[in-house]
Amino acid sequence: MKILNQEQMHWVDQQTMIDQRISSTELMERAVHELYKCIRSFTWFDPLSPVFVFAGSGNNGGDGIGLARLLAEEGVEVHLFYCDYSEPSADNLHMREHLPHRKYLTEKSITNPADFPTLDRKGLIIDALFGSGLNRPIEGVWRSVVESINTQHTNRVISIDIPSGMHPDKILENAVCIHADITLTIGQPKYSFFFPELGDIIGDWVVIDIKLSEAALEKCDTHMYYLDAPFIKGYGDLSRKRFSHKGTFGHALLINGSYGKMGAAILAARSCLRSGVGLLTCHVPRIGYPIMQISVPESMVSVDQHEFYFHTKIDVSGYDAIGIGSGIDHGNGVCEALLHVIQNTTVPLVLDADALNILAEHADWLGKLPRNSILTPHPGEFKRLFGSWINDAEKLDRQRNLSRQYGLFIVLKGANTSISCPDGQIYFNSTGNPGMATAGSGDTLTGIITGLCAQNMGTKSAVLMGVYIHGLAGDLAVKGQSQLSMVSSDITNHLGAAFYETFQT
Ligand SMILES: NC(=O)C1=CN([C@@H]2O[C@H](COP(=O)(O)OP(=O)(O)OC[C@H]3O[C@@H](n4cnc5c(N)ncnc54)[C@H](OP(=O)(O)O)[C@@H]3O)[C@@H](O)[C@H]2O)[C@@H](O)CC1
Ligand SMILES: [K+]
Secondary structure (H helix, E strand, O other), X not given: OEOOOHHHHHHHHHHHHHHOOOOHHHHHHHHHHHHHXXXXXXXXXXXXXXXXXXXXXXXXXXXXXXXXHHHHHOOOOEEEEEOOOOOOOHHHHXXXXXXXXXXXXXEEEOOOHHHOOOOOOOOEEEEEOOOOOOOOOOOHHHHHHHHHHHOOOOOEEEEEOOOOOOOOOOOOOOOOOOOOOEEEEEOOOOHHHHOHHHHHHHOEEEEEOOOOOHHHHHHOOOOEEEEXXXXXXXXXXXXXXXXXXXXXXXXXXXXXXXXXXXXXXXXXXHHHHHOOOOEEEEXXXXXXXXXXXXXXXXXXXXXXXXXXXXXXXXXXXXXXXXXXXXXXXXXXXXXXXHHHHHHOOOOXXXXXXXXXXXHHHOHHHHHHOOOOOEEOOOHHHHHHHHOOOOOXXXXXXXXXXXXXXXXXEEEEOOOOOEEEOOOOOEEEEOOOOHHHOOOOHHHHHHHHHHHHHOOOOOHHHHHHHHHHHHHHXXXXXXXXXXXXXXXXXXXXXXXXXXXXXXXOO
C-alpha cells in the first residue's frame, strides 16, 4: 500500500470524487459509515456507555459529527462538543444540519477552556478536532481542549484519521497532540505513523477503506510503502515445480556463533532452512562442530581453525548468499576474517549484530560491500554505524540516503521495521508484535533473509518477504499465549504456517 503525503492525499480525495462522480458530502458519508462499522465491530464497545465527540470546524470535524449522528440514531447516548476554530466547512455544516432530534444527543459549543465538560461517567471520546488539514501547532483554547482530553484516563480515546495536533508528514517540535488509544485512519496510513517517537500518541491504528480511486492512487508518485499482505503476495512465486531439486533453491553460507553464543548460530540456521533454502553450510568455531551437527542435522558444517570464534580467512566461493554476524563476537582476527569475506564475494551479504559493530569501526568498508548487501541493525547498531539523529524523520531520510549512496538494503528493526532500498524506496512492515523483542529474534531474521536470498528470487523480494514473514511468524506464534512468554524459537516454529498463510504453498 502506498503512503502518500498531505498534498497527495488531498489530490486523491478530489480525484475520487471526479472518477466516481460523487460529491464531497457523499465521500464523507462513505467515510462516516466505514468509521461507524469499525467502531461497532470492537468487542469492547458498549452501546450503553456515553460517547463524547469533540468536533472541529473542518472536514475532520464533519466526520465526527456524522459519526455522532449514526451512533445517536442507534440509541447511543452522544454528547457533541463543537470546537469552532474557523467558519465550518461546507460538509461540516451539512453534517450539523442532518443531526437527528433525539433526546440522547446533546450539543454544546466550546469557546474557552472553562467550557470543557466534566466527563464524570466512563465512556468513549471521539477526537475529530483536526485531521490531515492541520498545518501548524495547536494553540490557545484548542490546545487547552487537547490537554484536557489527555487527562481523561478512564475514557478510551479514538482519533479520527490522525490524532489531533499531529502532522501527517513531519514532526512538529513541542506540538501538543491528542494521545489516542486507537487511530482510525482514512484511506492510507500517514507517514508520521512510522516515527517511533510518536508511537505512544497514535496508539493502535486501523486503515479505514473508503474505496479511493485506484486510478488516482496509481498515478501518485511515492517512494514510501506499507508492506501489507496484498502487497507481499504479489511479490514472489514460491510454488515448487515437480522436477525441482535441492540445487534449484540455492546454497547459503552462515558464519555465526562463538564460545557461549552457539545458540545464535542454531537459531539462524534453523530459520534459514525453514525459509526454503536448498543447501546450507554453517561455518562455526571448533567448539561449535558437535553442537551444530546435533542441533541442526540438515546443515553441513565448516569448521574454523580457531577453537572459540570466527578467525580463518575461508573460501566463500560457490554460495548464493552469505549471512554473517550472529554471535561471532569481537576477538582478535575477526575483523580481518570478515574483511576477507567482504572482498571475496559478489553475492549479497546479510550483515547482523557483531558484523555491524565491526563495520561501525571501519566506516570505509561500507563502500567495499558487495552491491545489494543487507544490513539489519536495531536502532542502537544503526546509531553506532551512522551516528545519532535529531528526530525520526531525519533518521529515515538518512537511512534512505545511505541505501542509495552505498547500494545497500538497510533493515532498521523495530515496530514497523523500515527497509530502505538502493533504488530509494522505503517500506514499513505491517507484521510483528512486541513479543518479538526477545533474545535471538534478530538471528532468526538473518537466517530467513539469507535463505530467501539464496533462492535467486531477487534481493529486494527476498528482503521484503523475509521481514514480512518473520513478523507474521511472530504474530502466529503469539496467538493464544502471552507476548511476554515468547522466545525466538517460536518464530522459527511458525515459519511454515506464515509462508503457507501468505503464499498458500
Ligand atoms: N476531503 C475529503 O473528501 C474527505 C476528508 N475527510 C476528512 O477530512 C479531513 C481533512 O479535512 P480538512 O482538509 O478540512 O482539514 P481539517 O484537519 O479537518 O481542518 C483543518 C482546518 O483547520 C485549519 N487549521 C489547520 N491547522 C490549524 C491549527 N493548528 N489551529 C487552527 N486551525 C488550523 C486550516 O485552515 P487555515 O486556518 O489554515 O485556513 C484547515 O482548513 C481528513 O482528516 C478526514 O478526516 C474524510 O471525510 C474523507 C473525505
Ligand atoms: K483527529
